[in-house]
Amino acid sequence: MEILDILIVGAGPIGLNCALEAKKNNLNYLIIEKGTIVNSLYNYPLYMRFFSTAEKLEIDEILFITTSPKPGRQDALEYYQGIARQKNININLYEKVLNVSKNDDIFKVKTSKREYLAKNVIISTGFYDIPNLMDIPGENLKKVKHYYTEPYPYAKQKIVVVGSSNSSVDAALETYRKGAEVTMIIRHSEISKNVKYWVKPDIENRIAEGNITAHFNSEIIEIKKSSVIFKDENGQIHEIENDFVLAMTGYLPDFEFLKNSGIDLQGDCLNPIYHAETMETNIKNLYLAGVVCGGKDTHLWFIENSRIHAEMIIKNILQNR
Structure with missing residues (x-):
């Protein structure tokens, strides 16, 4: 079975950004996504507008062009799904990751369709799936x-x-x-x-x-x-x-999935443990990216301030090699 350099869980904006960073550094990667590309954005209210301006939602320095001062849901879907097509990002859609386990230095990732092996895993699953x-x-x-x-x-x-x-x-x-x-x-x-x-x-x-x-x-x-x-x-x-x-009481990350993957959670807000400079969790070569890093504090991380996670993670993976 092929051993991937990186398996990314979640094809949201930050998961896509991680894939783009991996691709630039010639790393063998794959995104596994349980829905469509940027699935959380797809499920946003139809007429929702972002607080952020377009340039703060950009990934990989790819221009986000919109006629509106504040991009809406459809603008974002066109932008992020367009990047996935244009950059030919490796994504398996409508495939849910069920379990992440580690044997020696290799991760085994079990999904709803098959199993994968990877040297590194990035969890970028957001928090929009489980209502509070x-x-x-x-x-x-x-x-x-x-x-x-x-x-x-x-x-x-x-x-x-x-x-x-x-x-x-x-x-x-x-x-x-x-x-x-x-x-x-x-x-x-x-x-x-x-x-x-x-x-x-x-x-x-x-x-x-x-x-x-x-x-x-x-x-x-x-x-x-x-x-x-x-x-x-x-x-x-x-x-x-x-x-x-x-x-409209908010949403939570899938804490059971994080715990079952071996990630330690702390405090009343169940904040996952990770290194602030590398995004590596308490499990070596298992990383977090995006809003999932905040635990119940889902307001701490969003697209514009977590775009940097991709570069931090890939830099650490390259250093470990």
Whole structure:
């Protein structure tokens, strides 16, 4: 069986960047991706716009050309998938990595289709696959959605949006403008300071004028078929009519996969152990790249500040050779 120099788990922007860096250095590599190219971006809301400008999303110094000041989902899909085609990156799609184990100096990577051998493995799997559950009664009802794509299904419906992050605010504003009756249930005392600066005044003004109802310092305690029960900041219990719950409570990396690969996790946020200068984990020649490095702190790493991981990792691999 062929032994790869590098096997990369995940074909997101940072996984692609790792592949490009490996290719430039004549390393034999392969990306394994469980979905399509930049699968997380593909599953973003249809009309989502990035906080970052185009040049901060570029990889391998390839120009990201767009007519918009802030690129949207489709712009990013065209850019990253275009790079994969143009550079003829080696990718196996719709193949899920099930297990990574090491025997002496060689990794055995088992997928849904076959097994691979590699001298080095880079895990760049992001965090968009596993919803951060509320763990309350009724969360498994069909009306509860942890992923939001577009507002049209929610026209003329009574919607509860959970949270005050960018995804929560986008969902609240878009569904409101398509005729939904929107209520936001927010654990904190205000809209998140991390909300995109051009959107934050919009949601605050809609709340102030009463077009969107917001309950701050509040939390849902139960979801029923046609209602939602929540507790307000004074501890009082309320029940309101409801058709859909958009639980924009965030997402988590696949911690079980990381642990099963031998990576140590520490603290309440389950931060994976890695060397800050090489991105190498506690397992020699097993690396992390991109947002997966943050554990539950998924806001720490994003495309523009983790692009450097590829160069750091490949440099270390070459030095080890």
